[in-house]
Amino acid sequence: MAAGKAPPRAAILALIIAAAPPIAAAAPSAIAAAGPASGFLPAPRRLEILQPWEKRAGAKPPELVAGIYELDYERRSFAEGLAITIDDAGPNKYLAKTLDILRKRGVKAVFFIIGSNFLGKDGRPMPRAKELLDRIVDEGHEIGSHSFWHRRLDEKPYRDDAAALKAELDRNEAAVDRVLGYHYPMIYFRPPNGAHSTPGYELDRMLRERGQYLTNWTITSFDWCMRLKAGDPDRLEPEAVLARTVKQAREESGGVVLLHCFPSTVAILDSILEKLAAARGEGGALSFTTLGELLRRKYASLKAGD
Numbered sequence: 001m002a003a004g005k006a007p008p009r010a011a012i013l014a015l016i017i018a019a020a021p022p023i024a025a026a027a028p029s030a031i032a033a034a035g036p037a038s039g040f041l042p043a044p045r046r047l048e049i050l051q052p053w054e055k056r057a058g059a060k061p062p063e064l065v066a067g068i069y070e071l072d073y074e075r076r077s078f079a080e081g082l083a084i085t086i087d088d089a090g091p092n093k094y095l096a097k098t099l100d101i102l103r104k105r106g107v108k109a110v111f112f113i114i115g116s117n118f119l120g121k122d123g124r125p126m127p128r129a130k131e132l133l134d135r136i137v138d139e140g141h142e143i144g145s146h147s148f149w150h151r152r153l154d155e156k157p158y159r160d161d162a163a164a165l166k167a168e169l170d171r172n173e174a175a176v177d178r179v180l181g182y183h184y185p186m187i188y189f190r191p192p193n194g195a196h197s198t199p200g201y202e203l204d205r206m207l208r209e210r211g212q213y214l215t216n217w218t219i220t221s222f223d224w225c226m227r228l229k230a231g232d233p234d235r236l237e238p239e240a241v242l243a244r245t246v247k248q249a250r251e252e253s254g255g256v257v258l259l260h261c262f263p264s265t266v267a268i269l270d271s272i273l274e275k276l277a278a279a280r281g282e283g284g285a286l287s288f289t290t291l292g293e294l295l296r297r298k299y300a301s302l303k304a305g306d
Contacts, residue, residue, distance in 0.1 A: 067188075067207075067214035068256050068295070076216075078297055080281050081289040083263050084109040084273075085217060087146055087190065089261035090117040092127040097266050099135050106271045107288045110215075111136050111261075112190040113147035115175030125179045142291070144188035144215060148172040152195050153203050160200035166217035169210070188215040188291065213295065218255030221245040221272070226264040238268045246275045253281030256294060 058246050069172055086101075086109050089095040102109055118129040136143055147172040148151065158164045169189070189207055194216045196203045207214050225236035236244075245257065257264055259272070279286045 056244055061181050063223075063252045066295075066299070068218065068291075068297055068298070069214070072218050072255070072298065077283075077301060078285045078294050079251070081254045081285055081294055081297065082219075082249060082276055082286050083256045083289055083291040083294045084188070085090070085144070085256055085258055085291065086110070086217070087112045087260050088114060089132075090151070091132050092124045094261050095132050095265055096128075098261055098269060099139060100259065101266075101270045102141070103139060105270070105277070105288075107273055108140050108290055109143045110141075110144045110188055110291050112144040112188070112215075113172070113176060114146045114150045115148040115172040116150070116177050119175050124289060129179045130181070133176065134157070137162065137180070142188070143176060143184055143186055144190055145169065145172050145176075145186045145212075146190050147192055148175060148191045151229075152193055153191050154195040154198045159205075160198050160202040162202055162206065165206055169206070174213070187211065188213050190215050193274075215256070215291065217258035218252055219245065219248045220258045221260075221265070223260050223262060223265040227262060238264065241265075242268055242272055242275060245272055246279050249286055250281050251277055251278050253283055256291065256295075 018266065085266055086098060086106055089098070089111050113133075118126055118133070133143065147168055149168065151158065152169075153159075153168070158168060173184075173186060176186065183246060186302050189212045191214070195213060204214060221241050222236055223241050226238060226241055228235040249255070249257065257276070259269070273288075276286060277288070
């Protein structure tokens with residue numbers, strides 16, 4: 001792809017817009033700052049979880065932002081669609097192998113990128129950084145933001161600090177743009193550890209202002225448990241990770257799958273995709289789709305009163 005030319009975003013936005021009720025128009029300055037996704041978000045919905053401290057205080061979550069939340073797996077029908085998302089990739093052979101496997105299987109994914117993995121201490125792109133981010137885009141996948149440092153955003157120094165949160169998100173977007181050589185409008189954001197809810201809901205509010213979807217998951221592979229030391233009670237063998245992932249996908253009849261670009265995950269990724277492709281949920285066979293399509297299905301069901 002030629003430098004200076006951003007990838008087309010109309011296709012994914014069109015899928016979501018088709019099912020999304022309109023929202024109040026933002027100020028022109030806010031639209032310009034937020035990028036091309038601004039103005040296309042579905043109507044705000046109540047946040048779908050409450051932290052223990054909120055429950056004790058009798059709090060009710062405000063209506064703030066659209067996206068995929070922790071309890072969507074209990075409440076939403078994704079009609080047997082599976083969206084693959086991959087966190088924590090780096091500019092290395094494991095990302096290259098992941099892309100090879102996805103291409104072999106004909107599966108598209110969203111890669112949630114940590115900017116500090118792709119820039120050196122001098123601020124320059126790491127070896128292979130551009131090559132591999134270019135592959136992600138050129139092969140039909142998408143790049144989402146996973147913050148620059150991968151630190152919990154519900155804890156200090158970020159907790160409800162608008163300036164600190166904005167700096168973290170801006171820095172990650174700038175890192176991806178620097179590597180690619182053009183502005184890539186990331187419309188998905190996945191907070192480190194999935195943590196976003198705080199007393200002021202500042203992160204959720206900021207994502208809405210930026211025109212981004214908070215994107216967690218509904219099916220988790222627990223693949224990080226393969227990295228634990230032998231003897232750790234939470235350690236999982238590859239066979240257990242594979243079985244858990246497929247079991248959840250069947251039980252939930254589709255959803256957003258969380259995987260990582262760890263060496264141990266890459267080693268079984270082809271098997272995971274093979275087993276998921278052969279799995280059946282309550283309503284029929286599971287099939288791979290895109291994150292944008294699952295969001296469209298979610299908000300279509302909400303419009304219908306689900």
